[in-house]
Amino acid sequence: MSNKQHVPTIGFLSLGCPKNLVDSERILTELRTDGYQIVASYHDADLVIVNTCGFIDSAVQESLEAIGEALNENGKVIVTGCLGAKEDQIREVHPKVLAITGPHSYEQMLAHVHHYVPKPQHNPFFSLVPQQGIKLTPKHYAYLKISEGCNHRCTFCIIPSMRGDLESRPIGEVLSEAKRLVAAGVKELLIISQDTSAYGVDISIA
Structure with a gap:
């Protein structure tokens, strides 16, 4: 046995x-x-x-x-x-x-x-998880999400009812993730969010 x-x-x-x-x-x-x-x-x-x-x-x-x-x-x-x-x-x-x-x-x-x-x-040090986390994209590029949700209420769009209002990630957190991805060999970072142009309006980035 x-x-x-x-x-x-x-x-x-x-x-x-x-x-x-x-x-x-x-x-x-x-x-x-x-x-x-x-x-x-x-x-x-x-x-x-x-x-x-x-x-x-x-x-x-x-x-x-x-x-x-x-x-x-x-x-x-x-x-x-x-x-x-x-x-x-x-x-x-x-x-x-x-x-x-x-x-x-x-x-x-x-x-x-x-x-x-x-x-x-288990010992988490033996999990062999890459520093940049598990990625489902090819090695040469990765998605970098900078915020969640959207503050607009367009009649044709269901996103706010599912994803909620805009919630920007802290700039330091975004930059740290970007650096980890570059260090892992990523050549192209694709910046994504529900409303990319509104990034930061809900937080102080000074």
Whole structure:
């Protein structure tokens, strides 16, 4: 009989825009730091996370179908991302989902993972997580998200109702991440946010 400890495994599906991809990178980095192994197969996963998009009708449909596939193939599913802001809409179609969180609800989402698949005892120094975190882009470029949300209320846009008001990251935090990415060999940084031109209007950057 083997005494080797089972390493909990997480399947992960990321849908939607580059902003959502950055959220996925952060979640995956946190999971690896906590000692979880990320796997590519539903059947090899102890639990599946679906990071959804809800910007347009086709994206909503794609997200709902992806959740359904994960439930059929695995059975233990946590939903996060933009469509997670509409929990009732998800539960109406997929009532068996374990938990639902909205976009950039990292701590809440990780708490759900810890509840359903307890994190292992491990030394975080052995997690082999790159200093720049886990990236889902090719090595030569990376997305750098500088803010969340938007203060405008355009009648044609659903983003504020899902992502909330503008919340700029501190400039020092942004620069530190940029330096880590460059040190890791990234040649091109793509600056992204819901409203890039409004960066900093909500904070003092003096």
